[in-house]
Each structure stands twice: as C-alpha cells, then as structure tokens.
Amino acid sequence: MVDPLALARAHGLFNVLGGVWPLLSLRTFEWVSGPKTDEWLLQTCGGLLATAGWSMLRVSPGPEGLRHARRLGVGTAVTLLVIDLVYVPLGRIRPTYLIDAATEIAWLTAWWRTGRLPARTVRA
Template identity: 65%
Template sequence: MDIRVARRRSNEESLTQVTSGGLLLSAGWSMLRAARDEDGLRHARRTGVGTALTFLIIDLVYVPQGRIRATYLMDAAKEAAWLAAWWQADRLDGDGGRHGRSAERRRKKSRTTRRCPSGGRHY
C-alpha cells in the first residue's frame, strides 16, 4: 500500500472518530438538558435509543466485514446495555411510552403533585 493512501485512510478514520465523538457529545448534552417532564423523558429516550441503535448496527455490520476492528464489539455490548436500560426505563414508565389512559393518568397525577422548595417533585 502506498504511504499516501495509508496516510489518507488514517486521516479519514481520525476525522470519522472526531465526528462521531462530537455527535455523541451533543446527544449526551441534549439528553442531560431535556426537560424534567414526560416530554423531556421521551426526547431523551428517543435520542438515547437512536444513538445506541445506530452505533450498534454500525458495529455489528462493519466488524464482520473487517472494515473496523473487533474491539468495537466491546462498544456494541455497551450499546446493547444502553438499549436494555432505556427499555427497562420504558417498562417502569407504565405504558411503554404509548399514549392512552395510563399516560392521561400520569398527567393528572403530575398536576396534583406538590413541589418541594428545591424544585423537585414529591408524590
């Protein structure tokens, strides 16, 4: 392989890693800054699931093809764990993230909760 081709490939991989890192940073910031209500949780869930699913698919497709190193399978395991965590949070949410009677009950309950002086909610 010509040294120029190897150097160009290395620069492209570096740019891809920096771009991916920036996207992960902005997704994480968006999740952390989401509103502390049902809509904010849904926003954070969509961002988290979409990000983890995208990177999981990339890892599971490109590792077997040899386009990325097998160490990315460790990332795939972490991404699968994040998906499981979001799935578990969705189950604890009561209605699986769907709108309907359960969501309406939660909305009514959230209106009747009292706020503590620090701004948090007490049920």
C-alpha cells in the same frame, strides 16, 4: 423498573465522554479502536455523539423531556450497535468494537426497562 431521568443522565454522560475522547486524544482513541483514515469524519461523529449526550444530560424531568431523552438514547444506541455489528465482521473496524456493541445492547435494555413513559400532554 429503571428511572428514566437517571438513565438519561447516565447515558448522556457516557455519550459525551465517548464523543469527546477522539477530540481530546486521537492517539489514545486510535490505540484502542485502530487507526482511522478520515480524522475529520471521526471528529464529526465524536462531536455529534457529544451533542446528543449533552442534550440527554440537559433533559427536563417531565414526560416530554423523558420521551426526548429516550429517542436520543435509543437512536444513538441502535446506530452505534448496527455499525459495530456490520463493520466488525467485514474487518473494517477492530473486534474491540464488539465491547461497544455489548454496551449499546445494555443501554437499549435499560431504556426498555424504563417501561411506558407518561402519555403525551395535549396543549389547547
């Protein structure tokens, strides 16, 4: 079993770092990932990824917070994985994105290994 709170914090930090990288150093990001034509779109995606990561870092340790973290974690990992697996074969993005695909699969596996989270609490 994987501790969901520790996973939320680790995945959140990963997403924050990945999101701010192109914002802080577009040159090094493009050196690894390849040149981009729409810098504004890259910066928008980076900002959204960092925001999702920040939300995961700030999640409360209770059942509701952990379910929220899982939704964010699985949602971002699936989205990035699909992009990697669709656009690498089409030649639109570099094969280095397959490293990211493997990482996203690892995050999804970790979220799966957290098991069932406690049932939702009903408020009267």
